[in-house]
Amino acid sequence: MNIVVIGAGYAGTVAANRLRKKAPDARITVVNPRGDFIERVRLHEQIAGSGTATRPLGEMLRDGIAIETASVDKIGDATVTLDDGRSLDFDHAILAAGSIANPLPGAIPVGTWEGAEQARVALEALSTGATVTVIGGGLTGIETVSEIAEARPDLRVRLASDAVAAWLSAGAQRHIRRTLARLNVEIVTDRIVEIDETTLRLDSGTTLGSDLTLWAIVSAVPELAARSGLAVDAHGRALVDESLRSVTDPRVFAVGDCAAVPGMRMACATAAPQGAHAADTLARMIEGREPRPFSMGYAGQGMSLGRRDAVLQATDRSDRAGRLFFGGRLAARTKELVSRYAAYAARTGNSVWMRGPKR
Known part of the structure; x- marks a missing residue:
């Protein structure tokens, strides 16, 4: 066989x-x-x-x-x-x-290994005061922008998306926005339609400067x-x-x-x-x-907000977010354990899960 x-x-x-x-x-x-x-x-x-x-x-x-x-x-x-x-x-x-990922020309896709390595090298080369723009308000975008902002506080970091964590509960969304504000992440809600070297053209017709633009939409x-x-x-x-x-x-x-x-x-x-x-x-x-x-x-969703913060969102089995969520250091430690379990499951083949909702 x-x-x-x-x-x-x-x-x-x-x-x-x-x-x-x-x-x-x-x-x-x-x-x-x-x-x-x-x-x-x-x-x-x-x-x-x-x-x-x-x-x-x-x-x-x-x-x-x-x-x-x-x-x-x-x-x-x-x-x-x-x-x-x-x-x-x-x-x-x-x-x-x-x-x-299918990024706009001029953006580096960060949801793949090759793109992440390209982004790492480009990020290391940026000098103090440079601007990094992360496109995408989903899990990949939020985790990426948080990690960069925490690791490189000398940079200007922004998140560009018309919606940020919109699928989560209102409380979880507030926690994420507070954390991004603490990390000095600027949020731009206008849609980026074109990237011309270090210039971002927005749907509204305005432009923004960006020394490194990362595409965090995997679809x-x-x-x-x-x-x-x-x-x-x-x-x-x-x-x-x-x-x-x-x-x-x-x-x-x-x-x-x-x-x-x-x-x-x-x-x-x-x-x-x-x-x-x-x-x-x-x-x-x-x-x-x-x-x-x-x-x-499903039972919940989790996302890192740097190394010392995270959000854990409780969901029903259909993956719909409820009101209950956890944030902060305990959530960050729990998210780390979840990430370790994912690698353990891959290495051993020992994966467990709940049955789905009745349809």
Whole structure:
């Protein structure tokens, strides 16, 4: 039994390690563009120089799992074609290609490893008084701007977004804005429509200066699923059945950011359970048993606000924010534990989650 796992983020690494335990006789190959596991929840630390987001992939995968450092060009009929022309045959494949960013020209995308490294180098080169602009008022943008402002108080730092943490409770939003104010982060609510070197042109027609502009909006996925002829939604995410199998080819599972699973958001909290469920389902199928539907509910969301502050927002199982939230140092320590657990789950394949809401 040949199993190819495409992508070694949280979803792919959890899936591969869990399969190694549950289907020990299977030949598992992980294909990844780089030889490192990237902790995407720590990319903002990598950018600001307050932490690191890489671990050697060989240390994250169980013994017996083969690693191919390459990109996948296409998923064909029981064959994966690599970008160097080689091919790998499979009985089953797990597509865990993650997500990407499509920034405005002139901005550096910080939601990917390559972009985060480029941003880190550029940030280090800035002298006192320079201006950094982070575009995006979601989790990635808020964590990035907070980390930079705390690590580099000598810089002028701004966040550009028409909405900041709008999906959270009113109390959590107030806490975030108070913290950003304490860190001297300027908030610009006008939309940036064009970047011309060090000049930002706003929707209102005004301009702002920016020595470094970072794009913190992650909303796109690689074109691999569509290029391979798999059915996709309007965003390019692979359409899957209730067991996370492609509706086009049931030999292919799709998990994480690149899978179109109703009610799920892009997050490691989503990716790990989906990777684990794909592994469990595939192990059942190898044993001749029927697959089970995927069901997952959320309990909360967390975001770092530098190294000494954070917000933990309680949600219902559908991921809707309630009134309850926590902020401050205790929240920061708890968020750190959550980030460590995400890496632990990837390394061991031991992911746990709640069942989803009744529909």
